[in-house]
Amino acid sequence: MRMERRxxxxxxxxxxxLLDVYAEIYADRLGEEFHTVERFDERLGWNTEVPGFAAVVGYLxxxxxxxxxxxxLQAGTRWWNGLRTTVPDGATVEDGARTFALSELMIVDKVRGTGAAKAIHDELLRGRPEERATLLVEREHPKVRGLYxxxxxxxxxxxxxxADSPLYDAMNLRL
Structure with missing residues (x-):
């Protein structure tokens, strides 16, 4: 697999x-408002407007x-909106340098189980200056949570x- 940073x-x-890959992976959920290609593209657009945006694409x-x-994550980010758990004081304070938010990690079926996801993940985080990375994983996917x-x-x-999203577990990784 060849990887490109963007x-x-x-x-x-x-x-x-990228939208085609998303549509393939979420084919069985595209009828849900939150998972439509248009809503995903909107969220992708929000990410590209934030300082520190980075992407890694894997190719076969x-x-x-x-x-x-x-x-x-910038000061005033909405990333932590919707917290349903009490967290320590200051744990969600962002200053534009503390946390890298991994918004999406997607792998098509034909390369699952090959280490492609980990390789793309590691390449994305390689050399990041932030002290931690965070991501959200759907609560209904404990196997994915276990992977992380x-x-x-x-x-x-x-x-x-x-309001219309699934319930997620926020997870953090010290960099």
Whole structure:
């Protein structure tokens, strides 16, 4: 698998391919308002506007088979909105340098179980200056949560980021 790093400017030319990968992975959930391609594209757009945005795309031949992206959480971020768990004072205070939010990590079926997800994840976080990374994993996917725990993430809180979104577990990884 060949990997390419992208910033927000370099994402535009491959955005349609990324949306195709999303549609393949979420094919059985595209009828849910939160999981439509349009809503995903909107969330992707929000991320690309934030300082510290980065993406890594994995290719087999010339076809994208997975990607991950995120951005540095800024002061006043909405990332922690919808927390349903009490957390220590200051644990969600962001200053534009503390936390990298891994917004998405997607891998198509044909490369699952090959280490592609971990490789893309590690490449995305390689050299990040933040002290921690955070991500959200659907509560209904304990197997995925277990995968992240195996990579060193620890459970942090329960969060419902949008009224129509699934319930998530927020997880943090010390960088």
């Amino acid at each position: 910033d927000s400017a370099g994402l535009g030319e491959i955005r349609p391919e 031949d010339e076809t994208p088979v997975g990607y991950a992206y995120g951005c540095t 725990e195996g990579w060193g993430y620890e459970w942090f809180a329960e969060v419902l980021p949008f």
